Amino acid sequence: MSTDVNALMSAIADIGTDPKRGGYSRPVYSDAELTLREWFVAEAQARRLDVRTDRNGIIWAWWDLPLAGGGVAPRQGALVTGSHLDSVPGGGAFDGPLGVASALAAVDLLKQRETTGALKRRRPLAISVFPEEEGSRFGVACLGSRLLTGAIAPERALNLTDAEGITFGEAIRKNGLDPALVGHDPDTMRLIGDFVELHVEQGRGLNTPGFTAPDGAQPPVAVGSSILGHGRWRLSVHGQGNHAGTTLMTDRADPMVAAAQIVLAVKQAAAAREGARGTVGRVEPVPGGTNVIASRVDLWLDVRHPDDAVTAALVEEIHRRARELAAAEGCTMTMTEESYSRTVHFTPDLTRALQDAVRRGTPRAPVLDTGAGHDAGVLASAVPSGMLFVRNPSGISHSPEEHVEPSDADAGVLALADALEALL
Ligand code: HGY
Ligand code: MN
Ligand code: MN
Numbered sequence: 001m002s003t004d005v006n007a008l009m010s011a012i013a014d015i016g017t018d019p020k021r022g023g024y025s026r027p028v029y030s031d032a033e034l035t036l037r038e039w040f041v042a043e044a045q046a047r048r049l050d051v052r053t054d055r056n057g058i059i060w061a062w063w064d065l066p067l068a069g070g071g072v073a074p075r076q077g078a079l080v081t082g083s084h085l086d087s088v089p090g091g092g093a094f095d096g097p098l099g100v101a102s103a104l105a106a107v108d109l110l111k112q113r114e115t116t117g118a119l120k121r122r123r124p125l126a127i128s129v130f131p132e133e134e135g136s137r138f139g140v141a142c143l144g145s146r147l148l149t150g151a152i153a154p155e156r157a158l159n160l161t162d163a164e165g166i167t168f169g170e171a172i173r174k175n176g177l178d179p180a181l182v183g184h185d186p187d188t189m190r191l192i193g194d195f196v197e198l199h200v201e202q203g204r205g206l207n208t209p210g211f212t213a214p215d216g217a218q219p220p221v222a223v224g225s226s227i228l229g230h231g232r233w234r235l236s237v238h239g240q241g242n243h244a245g246t247t248l249m250t251d252r253a254d255p256m257v258a259a260a261q262i263v264l265a266v267k268q269a270a271a272a273r274e275g276a277r278g279t280v281g282r283v284e285p286v287p288g289g290t291n292v293i294a295s296r297v298d299l300w301l302d303v304r305h306p307d308d309a310v311t312a313a314l315v316e317e318i319h320r321r322a323r324e325l326a327a328a329e330g331c332t333m334t335m336t337e338e339s340y341s342r343t344v345h346f347t348p349d350l351t352r353a354l355q356d357a358v359r360r361g362t363p364r365a366p367v368l369d370t371g372a373g374h375d376a377g378v379l380a381s382a383v384p385s386g387m388l389f390v391r392n393p394s395g396i397s398h399s400p401e402e403h404v405e406p407s408d409a410d411a412g413v414l415a416l417a418d419a420l421e422a423l424l
């Protein structure tokens with residue numbers, strides 16, 4: 001059992017590699033993600049944590065608090081830290097797993113501190129691993145934490161389908177869960193007092209000159225302050241499928257041509273609004289033949305902004321423009337919202353406590369917002385939640401180029417251990 005976060009990360013470096021896309025493809029309940037779950041359970045049990053999986057497929061590894069008179073303290077109001085193991089297609093090594101591996105390594109540090117008497121815990125601690133944080137297989141991000149908190153209705157979740165048409169209900173049944181039991185779980189929510197997620201930084205926050213110390217060093221760790229509101233919309237452009245060779249250019253209603261203009265319109269509309277992000281990262285022509293004019297094109301829109309009202313206005317503008325562009329090509333267009341998460345501001349008291357603790361090891365740790373969604377953002381609707389970010393010198397994420405220096409990963413574990421100690 002290694003207490004070194006970099007050794008823990010190396011141990012899983014070959015799981016779910018994607019030779020075609022590069023990086024990692026670890027969709028929820030795929031062989032790769034199931035292998036990572038087994039790895040986590042084994043590492044947790046090697047630390048004598050009590051591991052269980054709840055009805056929503058969330059794994060909880062408990063470090064109970066022994067009572068003087070024997071037995072252990074009730075798990076109500078525990079301190080919880082964790083993240084996710086699933087990835088986007090062709091994702092980086094750190095998005096998710098770094099938070100899980102750092103939690104294991106932080107528990108090792110805290111156990112040492114408890115042994116020397118430096119740490120006197122007042123409550124139990126749990127490490128949690130949330131399924132389908134990326135929403136890469138079933139289309140809704142943070143599906144596990146949304147089910148737990150009641151942010152998504154079980155019927156809707158169970159009927160979500162993946163690219164093969166397998167429903168979420170079928171996938172969890174195949175993995176030993178009862179679809180009839182998924183959904184809001186107040187009993188499990190009561191176990192959580194505070195939640196802290198460590199995550200690789202996914203933007204350029206820690207890389208921007210603003211955080212370069214006079215000696216040129218840059219803080220390797222930051223504390224999270226907020227998560228931008230973000231949502232996903234599916235646009236379907238319907239045209240006339242036809243033969244690429246026998247159909248004159250004047251006789252076409254080509255949804256691909258409309259879709260291409262819609263992608264451009266998304267970029268223009270988002271670029272015109274300070275701080276907005278608008279992305280179309282997935283386009284699926286039907287039937288998708290080289291010599292075939294598509295009959296339909298599905299495209300997925302991701303829009304984010306710190307102000308939910310701006311996001312709504314931007315999405316409305318894109319909706320209107322997309323309808324116009326489709327009509328100009330003789331096509332029709334429908335748009336449906338698949339998920340939306342409002343901007344989350346983490347609990348100020350908790351953020352301050354995290355910052356004070358983290359600054360013991362990283363004196364200049366800044367407070368940063370993030371444009372990436374996280375389970376901490378979903379849990380924040382129900383319990384005090386906060387985040388720590390570890391520097392990613394590439395400033396790139398959701399890509400094989402995502403990176404964390406080993407020394408920064410160590411600084412992240414120290415920061416997490418200090419933060420957890422302050423809250424335990
Ligand atoms: O999409 C996101 O922001 C997160 O990585 N799921
Ligand atoms: Mn993540
Ligand atoms: Mn991600």
Ligand code: MN
Nearest residue numbers: 133373374375
């Ligand atoms: Mn996350």
